[in-house]
Amino acid sequence: MSRITRRDFAKLSLASALGVSFSGRLPALVRAAEAAPQHKSVILLWMAGGPSQTDTFDLKVGHPNGGPSQSIESAVPGIQISEHLPGVAKQMKELAIIRSLTTAEGDHDRATRLMLTGHRPGQEGVNYPSLGSLFARQLGDESSDLPHYVSVSPFRFGDAGGPGFLGPNYAPLVVSGDSSDPEARANLTIENLKPPAGVSKESIEKRFELSKFLQDDFHKSVKSQSAKAHKANFERAERMIATNAKGAFKLDEEPAALRDSYGRSRFGQGCLLARRLVERGVAFVEVTLEGWDTHADNFNAVKRLSEMLDPGWSTLISDLRDKGLLSSTLIVWMGEFGRTPKINMTTGRDHFPLAWSTVLGGAGVKGGQVVGDTGKAGTEVANRPVKIADLYATLCASIGVSPDHENISPEGRPIPLVDRGGKVVEEIAVTPPSAKEPRKS
Amino acid sequence: MLRDISRILVTLVGISCAGVSAAEPPTTPVMSTTELANWIDERFAETWRKSQISPPxxxxxxxxxxxxYLDLSGTVPPVSEAREFLAYEGGHKRESLIEQLLSDTRRPQKHSxxxxxxxxxxxxRMMVPGNSPEAQAAVSLEPWLKDQFAANVPYDQMVRQLVTAKSDGQAMMTIPANARGSSSPAMYFQVVGGKPESAANAVTRMFLGVRIGCAECHDHPFAEWKQKDFWGMAAFFSGVKNGVINDATPAVIRPENSAVEYTAAFLGSHEPVKTNGKSSRETLVDWMTSPGNQEFAATAVNRVWLHLIGRGMTxxxxxxAQPSDGERVVLDELARLFVNAKYDMRWLIGGICKxxxxxxxxxxxxxxxxPPPGLRIVKTLTPEQIFNSLEQALALPVARADGSARFNGLRxxxxxxxxxxxxxxxDEFRAGIPQALLLMNGQLTTDATDLDRSRTLRGVLDAPFLNTEEKLTTLYLAALSRIPRADEQKFLLDHVSRQEQxxxxxxxxxEIFWAILNSPEFVLEK
Incomplete structure (x- = not known):
C-alpha cells in the first residue's frame, strides 16, 4: 500500500513549480494521493473498574441474575441492551457487541495490563506496549504536530497504558481535567501546556528567542544523537505551546448544543475532545470513565455511569459520522473485566473475567450484530468464545492493520502485535492481507 | 557479530570443574588508581594507533x-566550589577532586x-530497569546499596549478600510504595518477579552478562542456551516463591505443566551441583564470584564503564555473548585487574576517572x-541527576521543615x-513532549524564574557587589558550571541592557535563566 507523505507532496509541488514534467509513476502517485484514505484513528472508551455486562449489553431479564435491570429494543431488531443506554441503542447499526469475551485475569492491576497490552503481564519478561502505543506506531503520522497518542483524564488500576519497549515517541500525552469542580473537570487541558500565569506573552517570546540562541550555540559544538533528539523534542513542545496544540483543546469553539449533547461531564467532553483530536490526525485517543468497580450498590452506580456514558458515546458516533470520520475511526468500549452475574450480599457484583462483553464500532466493523452468548444465567460462554488475542486481532483487522505485524523488542526479539494464535472474529471484520509491511522506524 | 558461545561455556564450566576451593591464582601487587589510569591510556593508545584514530x-x-560531579555525585557542583576549582592554579587538581568526591566523608558536603x-x-536502575511498578518499588533497595557503596564493600561481597539474601521466612507480599529506610536486599527477588525463574533471569543478566530469558520457554534462538540451562539456574532459587525469599533443599524445580524436573546446575554445565552442605544460593554465588569467573568481573567493569564513558566496552x-573475542580483549584485561584489586569499586571508578x-x-x-572504542559520548542525565542539578542550581531548601521539594511532592x-x-x-535522549513541557512550565521552573520566589535569582540580582557581567556569570556557574564565553555574554547582556528600568x-x-535551564546543555553531559 503506498501512502503519500507530506514530504512526497512537497517534492511533487516542487517538481511542478520547477516546471518539471513528470511521466509514468508520478501522475499515478498524485492520483493515489488524491484518493488516499484519510488518516485512521482509534478511540478507546476505557471503563476503569470493570463494567457489569449483565446491566449494560448482556441483560438477563427474568433470570435472578438479571436483577432489576431492564432492556430496550435497539435500532437493530432483536438486539436489546440496557434501558439506561437509549442513545447507544439508536446507534446499534454501527456497533458489534461481543458477549463471549473470556479472559483469565481477575485482579484489577493484572487484568488492566492484560486488556491494555494483549499479553499476560510479566510474560517472558517483556515490557509490552499498550494498545494506544501499538496503534500510535502503526497509524501515527510522523509529520504531525500533535502526539500520536493522547490519553484523556486516565484512571487505571495499576501502571498500564505506557509505551513499553516502543519508547517515549509512543507514550501517551496525558490530558488532565483534574479538579473537584464539575465545571472545571470538563475543561480538559494538557498538563503544563500553558505558561504560568503572570508571565507575559512578550516574556515568553523572549524566553524562546534566548533559548534558540543557546541551543544553536550548543549544537554547533556538540554533535550527538541525544542532542538532535533534544532539539526535535524541544521544537515540538514549543510548537504545541505556540499553536496551543493546534487549538484542539478549545472546546468552546464547538456549538453549545453539541457540547450539551455530549454531556457536560468530564467523560462527555472528553469524547468531544477525542473527535477534535482525531480530526487533527491523532492516531489513538483514550477517554476514561471510572467507577465501574461496583462491589456494592451495583444497580444505582451503573445507572449513574450509564447516564454519563450514553450521551458521550452516542454523540461521538453521530458526530464522527457527520464529519465523515466514522469510516476511518474505530471506537472500542471495554474495561478490564466483567462482573459476576450472581448478585452479592451488598447488591453488588464482583470481578468476573470468565464471560463478559465488549463493544466495537466504526471503521471496518460490521455493525448491528451480536457475537457469542452466555446462556440463560450468564455464568459461562455458551457459544463462540473470544479470547484476548482474538479481540486484538479483530481490532487490528477493523482498522486495516495486519495482525501479523511484529515489533522488535530492545533485546532483538520479534513481538507480534497479536499474541500467537489470535484469530480475527470474522463476523465483525475482514482480515487484511497478511503480507508483512516494512517496519516503520 | 556473534562470539563463539563455547568460550563462555569453557570459562564457566572450567570453573565449575576446577572447583571453587582451589588455590587462588597468584596475585600481582594492586596498582594505584593513577597506575590504573595510565594503564587504561596506554592500552587504548595502542588500540587507536592500530585503527588510526586520533583521539579528541x-x-x-x-x-x-x-x-x-555529575558522574560521581550525581549533581552539578555548587557555585562556590565551581569558582574555587576553576580559579585554583595548583597541580593535580583534577585528581584531588576525584579523590574528594569518592572518599571525603567530611561535613557539610559529605561528598562520599x-x-x-x-x-x-x-x-x-540496572538491576531493575524500566518504569514498571516493580521498578519503582526497587527504589527501596537504594538505602542498602548506598550503604555498600559508602563503605566501599568489595563488589563480590556485595553481590554475595544480595544473591543469598533471605526474607526470614516472612512473606513479602506487599511492596511499600514509598519505602524509605527499608533496606533488605531480599527485596531484589521480590521486585524482579518473586519466582525462581525471574530470579535466575535477573541474576544471570545483571551479574554474569548473560541473557537466558528466552530459554525459559524454548531453546535460545541464537545462542546455545538450552531450556536445561535456564531451569538449571532457576533451581538454585527454588526457595524463592509466594513472597518468601529462602533456600530450598534439594535445589530442584519442575516448571508448571511440565513432567521434567531440573536439578540446580551452573550455567553451561548440565551436571547437577554438589552443594557440600552449603545452601544452593551460596554454592551459586561461590561459583559466580570465584576469581576465575571472567564473566562476573567483566560484567561489573562493563557496567561501571558504561556509566562513566557513556557506553560499555561492548x-x-x-x-x-554478543561481542567477539577481539572486542573483549581490553575488557577482560581490565576485569582481571579488578579481581586482582579485590573487587574494589572505588579503585575502579577512580582509576577510570583519572x-x-x-x-x-x-x-x-x-x-x-x-563510536570508536574508548571514546566518550554525550550522555543524558538520569531523572535523579536532573532533579539533583535543579536542586543545586536553584539553591532549593533540603529540609522538610523548609518546604523542600524532596518532600512536598515536586521531586x-x-x-x-x-x-x-x-x-x-x-547515550539516548528519550524525553517527549510531557517532559519538555514540565521543564518549561512546571512548578519548579516557574518558581526558579519568578523574581520573588527564586532563591538563585534573588541572590544574584539583589547582590550589590555584582555587576551585570558577574550576575550573568553566576547564573551560568549555578546551572552549567562554567563562565559564559565573550560572544554569549555579549548577546545575553544586550538583551538585559535594552531595558532601562x-x-x-x-x-x-x-528570561535568561529560563533559557539556560531549558537548554540542551543542562540535561545533557558533554
Whole structure:
C-alpha cells in the first residue's frame, strides 16, 4: 500500500513549480494521493473498574441474575441492551457487541495490563506496549504536530497504558481535567501546556528567542544523537505551546448544543475532545470513565455511569459520522473485566473475567450484530468464545492493520502485535492481507 | 557479530570443574588508581594507533568539573566550589577532586555519601530497569546499596549478600510504595518477579552478562542456551516463591505443566551441583564470584564503564555473548585487574576517572554509527541527576521543615514524569513532549524564574557587589558550571541592557535563566 507523505507532496509541488514534467509513476502517485484514505484513528472508551455486562449489553431479564435491570429494543431488531443506554441503542447499526469475551485475569492491576497490552503481564519478561502505543506506531503520522497518542483524564488500576519497549515517541500525552469542580473537570487541558500565569506573552517570546540562541550555540559544538533528539523534542513542545496544540483543546469553539449533547461531564467532553483530536490526525485517543468497580450498590452506580456514558458515546458516533470520520475511526468500549452475574450480599457484583462483553464500532466493523452468548444465567460462554488475542486481532483487522505485524523488542526479539494464535472474529471484520509491511522506524 | 558461545561455556564450566576451593591464582601487587589510569591510556593508545584514530583533546576544567560531579555525585557542583576549582592554579587538581568526591566523608558536603547515593541509584536502575511498578518499588533497595557503596564493600561481597539474601521466612507480599529506610536486599527477588525463574533471569543478566530469558520457554534462538540451562539456574532459587525469599533443599524445580524436573546446575554445565552442605544460593554465588569467573568481573567493569564513558566496552552490557573475542580483549584485561584489586569499586571508578581517556572531549556522532572504542559520548542525565542539578542550581531548601521539594511532592512528580521517558542507555535522549513541557512550565521552573520566589535569582540580582557581567556569570556557574564565553555574554547582556528600568532588567535575567535551564546543555553531559 503506498501512502503519500507530506514530504512526497512537497517534492511533487516542487517538481511542478520547477516546471518539471513528470511521466509514468508520478501522475499515478498524485492520483493515489488524491484518493488516499484519510488518516485512521482509534478511540478507546476505557471503563476503569470493570463494567457489569449483565446491566449494560448482556441483560438477563427474568433470570435472578438479571436483577432489576431492564432492556430496550435497539435500532437493530432483536438486539436489546440496557434501558439506561437509549442513545447507544439508536446507534446499534454501527456497533458489534461481543458477549463471549473470556479472559483469565481477575485482579484489577493484572487484568488492566492484560486488556491494555494483549499479553499476560510479566510474560517472558517483556515490557509490552499498550494498545494506544501499538496503534500510535502503526497509524501515527510522523509529520504531525500533535502526539500520536493522547490519553484523556486516565484512571487505571495499576501502571498500564505506557509505551513499553516502543519508547517515549509512543507514550501517551496525558490530558488532565483534574479538579473537584464539575465545571472545571470538563475543561480538559494538557498538563503544563500553558505558561504560568503572570508571565507575559512578550516574556515568553523572549524566553524562546534566548533559548534558540543557546541551543544553536550548543549544537554547533556538540554533535550527538541525544542532542538532535533534544532539539526535535524541544521544537515540538514549543510548537504545541505556540499553536496551543493546534487549538484542539478549545472546546468552546464547538456549538453549545453539541457540547450539551455530549454531556457536560468530564467523560462527555472528553469524547468531544477525542473527535477534535482525531480530526487533527491523532492516531489513538483514550477517554476514561471510572467507577465501574461496583462491589456494592451495583444497580444505582451503573445507572449513574450509564447516564454519563450514553450521551458521550452516542454523540461521538453521530458526530464522527457527520464529519465523515466514522469510516476511518474505530471506537472500542471495554474495561478490564466483567462482573459476576450472581448478585452479592451488598447488591453488588464482583470481578468476573470468565464471560463478559465488549463493544466495537466504526471503521471496518460490521455493525448491528451480536457475537457469542452466555446462556440463560450468564455464568459461562455458551457459544463462540473470544479470547484476548482474538479481540486484538479483530481490532487490528477493523482498522486495516495486519495482525501479523511484529515489533522488535530492545533485546532483538520479534513481538507480534497479536499474541500467537489470535484469530480475527470474522463476523465483525475482514482480515487484511497478511503480507508483512516494512517496519516503520 | 556473534562470539563463539563455547568460550563462555569453557570459562564457566572450567570453573565449575576446577572447583571453587582451589588455590587462588597468584596475585600481582594492586596498582594505584593513577597506575590504573595510565594503564587504561596506554592500552587504548595502542588500540587507536592500530585503527588510526586520533583521539579528541582533553577538555577544559569547567567541562571536566561538571562531568565528574555529575558522574560521581550525581549533581552539578555548587557555585562556590565551581569558582574555587576553576580559579585554583595548583597541580593535580583534577585528581584531588576525584579523590574528594569518592572518599571525603567530611561535613557539610559529605561528598562520599552523595557519591554512594548516586551509584546506588545507578545500580538499582540496572538491576531493575524500566518504569514498571516493580521498578519503582526497587527504589527501596537504594538505602542498602548506598550503604555498600559508602563503605566501599568489595563488589563480590556485595553481590554475595544480595544473591543469598533471605526474607526470614516472612512473606513479602506487599511492596511499600514509598519505602524509605527499608533496606533488605531480599527485596531484589521480590521486585524482579518473586519466582525462581525471574530470579535466575535477573541474576544471570545483571551479574554474569548473560541473557537466558528466552530459554525459559524454548531453546535460545541464537545462542546455545538450552531450556536445561535456564531451569538449571532457576533451581538454585527454588526457595524463592509466594513472597518468601529462602533456600530450598534439594535445589530442584519442575516448571508448571511440565513432567521434567531440573536439578540446580551452573550455567553451561548440565551436571547437577554438589552443594557440600552449603545452601544452593551460596554454592551459586561461590561459583559466580570465584576469581576465575571472567564473566562476573567483566560484567561489573562493563557496567561501571558504561556509566562513566557513556557506553560499555561492548555493545550490550547485558549480553556478553554478543561481542567477539577481539572486542573483549581490553575488557577482560581490565576485569582481571579488578579481581586482582579485590573487587574494589572505588579503585575502579577512580582509576577510570583519572585517565586521559575519561577526560577527553566527546566524539561527534551525528548518525547512528557506533563510536570508536574508548571514546566518550554525550550522555543524558538520569531523572535523579536532573532533579539533583535543579536542586543545586536553584539553591532549593533540603529540609522538610523548609518546604523542600524532596518532600512536598515536586521531586516525586519530576522523577516520575522523567521516568516515563528514561532510557537504560546513557547515550539516548528519550524525553517527549510531557517532559519538555514540565521543564518549561512546571512548578519548579516557574518558581526558579519568578523574581520573588527564586532563591538563585534573588541572590544574584539583589547582590550589590555584582555587576551585570558577574550576575550573568553566576547564573551560568549555578546551572552549567562554567563562565559564559565573550560572544554569549555579549548577546545575553544586550538583551538585559535594552531595558532601562531595573525591574525590567531583572525580568530579562529571569528570561535568561529560563533559557539556560531549558537548554540542551543542562540535561545533557558533554
Amino acid at each position: 583533546e582533553v577538555v577544559d576544567d569547567a567541562t571536566f568539573l561538571r562531568r565528574v 555519601e552523595r557519591t554512594a547515593a548516586h551509584w546506588a541509584t545507578l545500580w538499582r 555493545d550490550s552490557v547485558d549480553d556478553l 585517565s586521559q581517556l575519561y577526560q577527553r572531549r566527546c566524539v561527534d556522532l551525528e548518525n547512528d554509527q557506533s 516525586a512528580q519530576l522523577i516520575s514524569r522523567m521516568n516515563e521517558a528514561a532510557s537504560n542507555r546513557p 531595573i525591574n525590567k532588567q531583572n525580568q530579562a535575567f529571569a
